[in-house]
Amino acid sequence: MSTDRWMVTLFGLALVGLVAWFFWLKKSKGAAAVTTSSGAQEAMILVKGGYTPDVIVVQHGKPVRLMFRREETSTCSDTVVFADFNKSVKLPTGETVAVELLPEKPGTYDFGCMMGMFRGKLVVE
Template sequence: MTKIIVLIAGLALIGFIIWWFFGKHEVATGTATVANNHQDIDIEVKGGYSPEEVVLEHGVPATLHFTRKDASSCLDHVVFSDFGINQALPQDKQVAVEIDTSKPGEYTWACGMDMFHGKVIIK
């Protein structure tokens, strides 16, 4: 009897994992605030990036302010392969990353180990 309960619980857990990680879930999107012809947005790095998608205005210089609040070494760098940026993120310190918004498009960023991803959309 115990074994059947354990089996059911285990299978339920597997189902939950599939739903939780592979199901469709909304992604946090943020829009930068524009002031004095410059746009800024804060991004919190904790078990991923929030927001994960950043919408920037085309042609307005932009700065993303990353703050890593996670001790994981997985997240200690942020890499924008399209812009040649590989920025170290010391824990609990705000780090500014300048983004060239001269070309509209979607640019992804990733952590140093390419496990976590985020996206900049320049419109």
Template sequence: MDASEIMVTLGGLALAAFVLWYFFFSARQTAAAVSTSSGVQEVAVTVKGGYSPDIIEVERGKPVQISFYRDEENSCSEELLMPDFSIRRELPAFKTTMVELLPQQAGKFEFTCGMGMLRGSLVVK
């Protein structure tokens, strides 16, 4: 193996390590829903290459209203799936889509884009 092959191999390993760190070990944004005077828990999520915040904390037994603002035209983010709540919504580009649900059980519930590449979770306490 000559020097250029060693450099390419090391570069590939470094890139693979970065991808693993980014998707599995990097810090995630967490947001607790804010309760309104009517008892509805509200939170706003921006969709742009991912969900921000990507972890939403809510209380069990209280209605939740999540507003998803899609700030891009990437086809991956045009659909939202929340299978545990039987929710499937189209997210039009540069518009806000409201999702309402009533979590009855505590736990962690995943939500994804239609392709399963963008991921977030709803943590019910």
């Protein structure tokens, strides 16, 4: 095999590795929720092609208020579901909607859209 074919093959393999890492292997540290004067832990989440941030870190036993701001019209993103808390909330486009939870036990709790295309995690420490 010639040198240029080796280089193209190596570049292609590196690109495949980068794509695999970005979509499946990259771990997000998460954003810590801020404690407000009322004692609630609060975090703002932008809904636009996914959740930003997609990992929120909170403390157990304290109320949590997640503020979702939806900036798109995709029907997939019109509802956020917290299955472990038996809660789902409609997210109108252009509005900020508060989702209030009280996580009693430490753990990782998934949230997402109805179709499972948008996903996030609530990490309770």
